[in-house]
Amino acid sequence: MKEHLYHNGHIHCGGGQDCSALWVRDGRVFRTGNEELCAEAAGVPATDLHGACVVPGFNDSHLHLLDVGRGLGAIDLFGAASPADMAARCADFIRRRNIPAGRPLYGNGWNQDKFAGDPVLPTRADLDALVPDHPLLLDRVCGHIMVCNTAALKAAGITAETPVPEGGGIDLGPDGQPNGLLRDNAIPLVRAILPEESLEDIKAAFVAACARAVSRGLTTVQTCDIRSRDWPLVIQALRELDDAGLLPLRLVLQCALDTPEDLRAFLDAGIQNGRMWKVGPLKLFLDGSLGARTAWLRRDYADEPGQRGLCCLSYDKALTMARMADAAGMQVVAHAIGDAAVEEMLDVIQALSPDGSNPHRHGVVHCQITTRDQWDRFAALHAGALVQPVFLDYDHTIVTARCGADLAATSYAFGTAVRLGIPVSYGTDAPVEDLDPVRNFYCAVTRRPLAGGDPWQPEECVTRAQALACYTEGGACNEFAEAEKGKLLPGYLADFAVLDGDPLTLPEERLLKMQVLATVVGGQEVYTASGTQA
Numbered sequence: 457m458k459e460h461l462y463h464n465g466h467i468h469c470g471g472g473q474d475c476s477a478l479w480v481r482d483g484r485v486f487r488t489g490n491e492e493l494c495a496e497a498a499g500v501p502a503t504d505l506h507g508a509c510v511v512p513g514f515n516d517s518h519l520h521l522l523d524v525g526r527g528l529g530a531i532d533l534f535g536a537a538s539p540a541d542m543a544a545r546c547a548d549f550i551r552r553r554n555i556p557a558g559r560p561l562y563g564n565g566w567n568q569d570k571f572a573g574d575p576v577l578p579t580r581a582d583l584d585a586l587v588p589d590h591p592l593l594l595d596r597v598c599g600h601i602m603v604c605n606t607a608a609l610k611a612a613g614i615t616a617e618t619p620v621p622e623g624g625g626i627d628l629g630p631d632g633q634p635n636g637l638l639r640d641n642a643i644p645l646v647r648a649i650l651p652e653e654s655l656e657d658i659k660a661a662f663v664a665a666c667a668r669a670v671s672r673g674l675t676t677v678q679t680c681d682i683r684s685r686d687w688p689l690v691i692q693a694l695r696e697l698d699d700a701g702l703l704p705l706r707l708v709l710q711c712a713l714d715t716p717e718d719l720r721a722f723l724d725a726g727i728q729n730g731r732m733w734k735v736g737p738l739k740l741f742l743d744g745s746l747g748a749r750t751a752w753l754r755r756d757y758a759d760e761p762g763q764r765g766l767c768c769l770s771y772d773k774a775l776t777m778a779r780m781a782d783a784a785g786m787q788v789v790a791h792a793i794g795d796a797a798v799e800e801m802l803d804v805i806q807a808l809s810p811d812g813s814n815p816h817r818h819g820v821v822h823c824q825i826t827t828r829d830q831w832d833r834f835a836a837l838h839a840g841a842l843v844q845p846v847f848l849d850y851d852h853t854i855v856t857a858r859c860g861a862d863l864a865a866t867s868y869a870f871g872t873a874v875r876l877g878i879p880v881s882y883g884t885d886a887p888v889e890d891l892d893p894v895r896n897f898y899c900a901v902t903r904r905p906l907a908g909g910d911p912w913q914p915e916e917c918v919t920r921a922q923a924l925a926c927y928t929e930g931g932a933c934n935e936f937a938e939a940e941k942g943k944l945l946p947g948y949l950a951d952f953a954v955l956d957g958d959p960l961t962l963p964e965e966r967l968l969k970m971q972v973l974a975t976v977v978g979g980q981e982v983y984t985a986s987g988t989q990a
């Protein structure tokens with residue numbers, strides 16, 4: 457029997473209950489109490505929390521952990537100030553690592569709306585002068601637009617004659633030739649030239665990303681790492697890491713399988729869950745992103761008449777795959793940013809569960825552009841809303857221009873969602889945004905930009921307690937784990953974060969500076985700020 461006592465803390469147990477001492481036994485909370493517990497637990501190894509705050513571990517309901525890890529080895533284009541800056545960063549990456557000509561390179565994070573001058577999309581012409589010989593594949597921060605240089609287009613065999621895949625785009629320049637920009641379903645055409653990733657590459661990426669996650673107080677991530685093209689290798693990597701004790705937090709795998717055939721093969725494989733990971737929902741992609749104007753709207757973009765974004769999966773196809781998953785007892789969640797895509801998924805959920813009981817807890821990821829009646833449908837259908845409040849930091853600068861003031865006024869209505877009793881959980885969609893829960897929490901409760909400024913739609917703020925519940929109990933509920941995660945009560949998993957301040961009471965201006973002192977998963981200290989791990 458392994459046990460430990462944490463005492464002299466300010467412990468939020470969930471459900472409004474507080475205590476100061478937590479007795480952990482064999483990976484679970486054994487008892488909660490106050491100083492009297494210390495006497496009862498005499499002889500049990502103990503940690504004095506010195507008044508630090510303890511919250512149930514953060515549970516991110518949608519991110520891409522493997523991509524976070526991969527990004528640590530890619531060209532970093534976050535915050536690039538211009539297309540020229542992007543090219544310079546690529547050239548610098550190649551020079552520093554002395555990478556031989558011809559080897560394709562991947563980068564991500566650029567966002568034309570963060571450019572210093574005009575928010576123009578970069579093209580191959582911006583990249584070719586500095587990087588002529590290395591194929592460059594540079595994802596926009598959203599992952600829905602990629603810009604390539606001429607070497608990459610050549611290597612992938614993309615010309616003006618290349619057929620454009622359904623739900624994708626190959627942009628042409630004034631000369632009638634591809635200008636290097638690829639959208640959504642056209643991106644795999646060029647991705648195919650990247651060298652095949654090895655098992656060891658995948659394991660290394662997971663290890664790096666897991667270390668980052670636990671350093672920010674995450675104890676579970678619901679991570680979209682299963683894809684049609686390489687899932688057996690990812691499962692093998694997770695099995696090996698799990699067996700070696702190298703997964704410090706819990707993973708729920710969201711499965712982005714492309715076709716009914718791929719889903720069938722995955723289901724037929726009958727994958728057995730590991731100790732620290734389990735198979736989660738089918739993940740469908742219904743549209744693109746707002747920044748790229750590929751989010752699918754029911755009316756024209758206010759700033760681009762004639763454009764309504766992309767429908768990446770028709771209702772019939774989405775329903776076919778959702779029915780297959782549902783019949784197998786599998787949850788379904790769908791990426792839907794525009795109101796047309798949100799409506800499609802609500803229709804799918806209604807078709808699967810017309811009485812609104814939604815036993816498999818199907819839900820919508822992102823839920824950004826919405827009308828008020830859609831939130832009423834969420835409530836009636838008990839549909840989950842897997843939202844990313846931190847997206848507001850950037851999106852509040854574009855949503856009115858993209859959608860018009862009336863539609864913007866009912867969008868990102870995450871306070872309304874909570875008040876209607878909709879099952880809301882919080883995620884960061886990392887690496888789209890940093891996986892740090894503190895930033896996400898701050899945006900949920902203040903609706904202010906991270907760099908400061910006025911709140912956007914302050915009436916859609918939630919209370920601190922509501923935000924914490926969304927990030928803990930809400931996440932647990934989304935993965936059917938509410939009986940053992942999201943609270944610190946006897947019988948629950950000993951998954952928690954020790955913070956240097958209380959997120960429920962810290963002054964607003966100090967919230968963003970909140971530090972994680974330690975992270976405990978299953979009773980094991982998997983991170984401490986001092987660097988020593990138990």
Ligand SMILES: [Zn+2]
Pocket residue numbers: 518519520680885
């Ligand atoms: Zn995502």
